[in-house]
Structures are given as structure tokens and as C-alpha cells.
Amino acid sequence: MRAKRKQKLFVTLGLVALAAIAVGLTLYALRSNINLFFSPVQIVEGEAPMERQIRAGGMVKEGSVARNPDSLDVGFTVTDYVEDLEVRYSGILPDLFREGQGVVVVGELQPGGWLRADQVLAKHDENYMPPEVAQALEEAGYSPEDYQAKAAEVGKRLEARAASAGQ
Amino acid sequence: MWAFIHKLGSPKWFYAISARLQPWCWGAAVALILVGSVWGLAFAPADYQQGNSFRIIYVHVPAAFLAQSIFVTMAVAGMIFMVWRIKLADMAAAMMAPLGAGMTFVALFSGAVWGMPTWGTWWMWDARLTSMLILFFLYIGVIALRGAFASRDSASRAASVLAMVGVINIPIIKYSVEWWYTLHQPATFSITSRPAMPTEMWLPLLLMVLGFYCFFIAVTLMRTRSEILRRESSKRWVRELAAEEGT
Numbered sequence: 001m002r003a004k005r006k007q008k009l010f011v012t013l014g015l016v017a018l019a020a021i022a023v024g025l026t027l028y029a030l031r032s033n034i035n036l037f038f039s040p041v042q043i044v045e046g047e048a049p050m051e052r053q054i055r056a057g058g059m060v061k062e063g064s065v066a067r068n069p070d071s072l073d074v075g076f077t078v079t080d081y082v083e084d085l086e087v088r089y090s091g092i093l094p095d096l097f098r099e100g101q102g103v104v105v106v107g108e109l110q111p112g113g114w115l116r117a118d119q120v121l122a123k124h125d126e127n128y129m130p131p132e133v134a135q136a137l138e139e140a141g142y143s144p145e146d147y148q149a150k151a152a153e154v155g156k157r158l159e160a161r162a163a164s165a166g167q
Numbered sequence: 168m169w170a171f172i173h174k175l176g177s178p179k180w181f182y183a184i185s186a187r188l189q190p191w192c193w194g195a196a197v198a199l200i201l202v203g204s205v206w207g208l209a210f211a212p213a214d215y216q217q218g219n220s221f222r223i224i225y226v227h228v229p230a231a232f233l234a235q236s237i238f239v240t241m242a243v244a245g246m247i248f249m250v251w252r253i254k255l256a257d258m259a260a261a262m263m264a265p266l267g268a269g270m271t272f273v274a275l276f277s278g279a280v281w282g283m284p285t286w287g288t289w290w291m292w293d294a295r296l297t298s299m300l301i302l303f304f305l306y307i308g309v310i311a312l313r314g315a316f317a318s319r320d321s322a323s324r325a326a327s328v329l330a331m332v333g334v335i336n337i338p339i340i341k342y343s344v345e346w347w348y349t350l351h352q353p354a355t356f357s358i359t360s361r362p363a364m365p366t367e368m369w370l371p372l373l374l375m376v377l378g379f380y381c382f383f384i385a386v387t388l389m390r391t392r393s394e395i396l397r398r399e400s401s402k403r404w405v406r407e408l409a410a411e412e413g414t
Contacts, residue, residue, distance in 0.1 A: 011251045012331065027339070035348040036293040059349060073412030096216055096288030104291075104350055121287045126352045128221055128364040136236045 036106040037104050040083040043115075049089060050109050056085055057123065065099055080113075086114035096122035171285065175254040178395045179404050185388045187371045192385035207371035214368075225282040225372055229379035231274035234302060235337050237267035237383060241309070242334035245327030247334060255391075258398065261313060262390035275305035277371055286350060294343035295351035298336060306335040341371030 027034065037057035038048040050056050056078060064077035072092065076099075078085045087105050097103065102123030107116050174180050207225035215222035243261035248254050278296070279289040290296065309326050316322035344353045364372075399405050 002245065005250055009246075012246055012249055015328075016331050016334070020335045023335050023339070031347070031402070034294050034346075035230055036350055037348050041346070048347075057367055094285070096285055112278055119287070121291070121350060122285060124216060126215045126354065128217075128224070128368055130213040130365065 017122040023028065027095040039080045041080055043085055048109060048112070053108055053118070054115075055104055055106050056087075056115055057102070058085065060097070060099050060103055062099045062103050078105065080111065083136040087117050087120075088114060089117040089120055091120070093120055096124055097117060176251075176255050178255050178258075178399055179402075181255055182395050185392055189385060189388045189392075192381050195398060196378050196385050197334045199374050199381060203371050203374030203378050211368050211371050219283055220281060221285045223277050225328070225361060225375050226373060227274060227277040227281060228278060229375045230270045232376055233379050233383055234267055234271040234274050235340060237263050238302060238330070238378070239334060239337055241267065242330040245249070245330040246321060249327050249331075254398070255395075256325070258363035259387060259391045260327065261323070262394050263383070263387045264306060264310050264313075264326075266386055268303065268310065270379075271299065271303040271306055275303060279379065284384055287314060288350075291350045293349040293351055294347045295340065295349050298340045298343050302333075302336055305329070305336060309333070317368075 005098065018065065024107060032093065037055035040058050042048060043056060045123070047054075048056070058078040058080045061077040061079045061084060064075075066075045068074070073088070073090045074093065075088045078087055084118075089105070097120060102125065104119040104121040106119040106125060109115050130140070169382070173403040185395075204225060206223055211222070211225075213219050241260045241263055244256040244263075278299075283289045284367055309329050312325045313322045316325065343349060343352055347401065375410075396405055
């Protein structure tokens with residue numbers, strides 16, 4: 001009876017392991033399709049298709065937001081701190097949209113290398129804090145979103161890409 | 168050790184011990200959720216960017232935690248049932264599935280309500296949201312499988328296998344925000360690192376999470392007790408118990 005149970009245990013665990021490997025390989029094969037958006041680096045490298053609806057994501061570059069005072073037209077630059085992507089949009093922006101904020105824009109790449117957005121979504125990070133703390137941080141010279149850590153993260157990702165491309 | 172586990176697997180013993188545990192779990196759940204929600208909703212500070220809509224976190228995160236934990240528990244119970252044939256494990260697994268499905272729905276719904284004011288959309292096919300939706304379908308599948316067989320034993324086996332295989336989805340949910348670019352932000356709350364929010368925001372969240380877990384334990388104990396009586400209704404100890412209660 002003991003031996004039978006042991007066998008059952010191994011069969012069950014083996015089954016689950018096989019299923020896990022199958023799912024893992026599938027996800028690995030689909031990895032580029034599961035990413036929600038292209039980063040500006042990928043777009044500059046030409047990985048994103050032209051004249052088809054795509055999503056691009058990154059941070060809104062500081063000082064890049066230009067609004068047309070007579071209409072809802074707005075232009076801004078999405079950056080991953082390595083490459084920039086120019087975005088033009090006409091419509092209402094989400095409440096969290098601001099310079100230095102992460103965004104995902106949905107739209108078509110235009111031949112001039114800019115993107116005409118149909119929808120702008122705001123991303124927010126996992127750092128929540130009361131307004132006073134945010135203000136105190138800012139006065140102390142830190143930025144609440146901690147851009148440097150993010151830039152370092154993007155840099156690491158690029159290094160990993162370069163390493164895997166070099167192989 | 169083995170004697171204890173075998174004792175734990177006996178419905179009669181479980182029925183007796185759970186009667187003593189149950190009130191404590193209910194009490195802890197009610198107290199923690201009450202204190203946590205009043206603290207979180209009324210006294211915790213608002214977020215510097217999102218204002219008060221940030222408070223949805225006090226429902227969203229505990230529900231999402233529970234949705235995943237219940238599925239893992241169900242899979243472990245399924246394995247215990249398949250390998251050691253302990254019927255009590257199967258009863259518990261059957262009883263926790265609807266609560267898990269409900270919690271998954273609460274997490275998805277509160278996430279949608281939160282997504283509208285912050286992201287600007289209530290749904291996006293990003294990896295985290297999609298894998299959570301798959302978890303919801305897995306729960307529905309487990310519940311449906313139990314109802315689809317005439318024989319209880321085959322139904323239990325099928326549901327256990329689906330739960331064990333479906334548990335692969337759990338690490339995918341957890342790491343989706345790290346493996347892929349998503350709209351959903353990375354985890355706020357983890358056991359291994361400092362939480363990404365100050366203590367006055369984080370403590371009520373901790374209370375809510377603990378409260379939700381106590382609620383899950385209490386509901387599972389309660390439902391498993393009635394399931395024991397239902398399935399073992401022809402056993403002598405249940406009849407004796409019923410005769411005692413009747414007089």
C-alpha cells in the first residue's frame with residue numbers, strides 16, 4: 001500500500017511538472033506577444049509594425065508636454081531614458097497624466113517616426129504615499145517616482161538584451 | 168506525527184475540533200476586518216497622486232491574495248485526496264471553491280473600478296489582468312466539474328486534477344508584472360521586502376489581509392462541517408449526534 005501511494009505521488013507530481021513545462025514553453029514562445037506595449041527603444045529599432053494599431057509605453061518626458069490652448073490637441077514625448085518617441089493626441093487625458101508619469105499610448109506609428117494616439121492610459125507605480133510625504137521628499141531633493149532607479153532598471157534590461165544579441 | 172495526521176483526516180475528530188476553533192476564527196475575522204476597513208477607509212492618509220481612489224487597495228489586495236491562496240490550498244487538498252485518499256481533504260476543497268471564485272471576482276471587479284479613474288480604462292488585456300481572469304475560469308471549471316459527474320468519486324478526482332494542473336497559473340499571476348511589460352504596477356505588498364508605502368497606509372492593509380484569511384478559514388470550517396454531516400449522514404457517530412441534538 002505504501003509503495004502504491006508513493007507511485008501515485010510521483011505520477012501526480014510528474015503530471016503537474018509536465019504541464020508546467022508545457023505552459024512555460026508556450027509562454028516563452030509567446031513572450032513578445034504578451035508584453036502589453038513596445039518601449040521607445042524597440043520602436044526605434046523597428047520592432048513595432050507601421051500603420052497598425054500598437055501600444056507604446058514609457059515615461060512622459062519632463063518639459064515635453066505641449067497643449068494647444070484652442071483645442072484638445074496635445075503633444076508629448078514618451079521616453080525610456082534611452083530613446084524618445086513623439087506622441088500626438090487629441091482628447092481628454094486621464095487624471096494621473098503628468099510629466100514624469102508612466103503612460104501607455106494606443107495608436108498608429110506614422111512614417112515620420114511619431115505616433116498618433118487614439119487613447120492615452122496612465123500607469124502608476126507601486127509607491128503610495130501621503131501628499132505630505134511626497135512634498136517632503138521633493139523638498140529634500142528626491143523625486144517621488146525615483147527616476148534614477150527606473151533608469152537603472154531600463155539600463156540593465158538593455159544590457160541583458162545586448163548580451164543575448166551578442167551570443 | 169503520522170498518528171496526528173491520520174487523526175486530522177478523520178471527519179469525526181475534525182468535526183469536534185473545528186467546533187472549538189470556529190468561533191475564534193469568526194471573532195478574529197470580524198474584528199480585523201472592522202478595524203482594518205474603518206482605519207483604511209477613514210483614517211489612513213490619501214495617496215499623493217490618486218487621492219481617495221487609492222483606498223480601493225484595502226479591498227482589492229486582500230481579495231487578490233485570497234483568490235490565489237485558496238486555489239493553492241485547493242490544489243494541495245486535491246493532491247492529498249488523490250495520493251492518500253483522505254476524503255476530508257476533498258470535502259474541504261469542494262467547500263472552498265465557491266469562496267475562491269467569489270474572491271477572484273471581487274479582485275477583478277474592484278480592479279476595474281480602480282482602473283477607470285487611475286489608468287483611464289477599466290479593462291486591458293495585460294498579462295496580470297488576463298491571468299487573473301484565467302484563474303476565475305479555472306475556479307468555474309473546478310466547480311462545474313464537480314457537478315458534471317454522476318459518481319462523486321470521479322467528480323472529486325477530475326476536480327482535483329484540474330486544481331493541481333491549474334495551480335501553474337499562480338506563479339504566472341505573481342510574476343506577470345515582472346516578466347512582461349504590463350499596465351498593472353508591480354506588487355506593493357510582499358513578505359520578503361519592505362512595503363512600498365508608509366506604515367500608516369500599510370498597517371490597515373495588513374489587518375485587512377489577515378482578516379480576510381481568518382474569514383476564509385472560518386467559512387471553510389463552517390462549510391466543511393456541514394459537508395461532513397451530509398456525506399457521513401449514514402455513519403453511526405452522526406446518527407448518535409443527531410439523536411442527541413433531537414432530544
